[in-house]
Amino acid sequence: MGICARFQAAPNESHFVAVKRIFRYLAHTPNFGLWYPRGSNFKL
Numbered sequence: 001m002g003i004c005a006r007f008q009a010a011p012n013e014s015h016f017v018a019v020k021r022i023f024r025y026l027a028h029t030p031n032f033g034l035w036y037p038r039g040s041n042f043k044l
Contacts, residue, residue: 004022007015036042 004015004019
């Protein structure tokens with residue numbers, strides 16, 4: 001998604017195809033995600 005955002009000022013057809021592919025992936029993977037248990041020592 002970040003790469004597509006770079007081209008928002010002057011997108012072309014290949015950028016629209018890429019964004020459609022990203023949205024299609026997100027629509028078909030609604031249960032995927034990250035889960036961090038409470039109390040974990042996760043640091044960025």
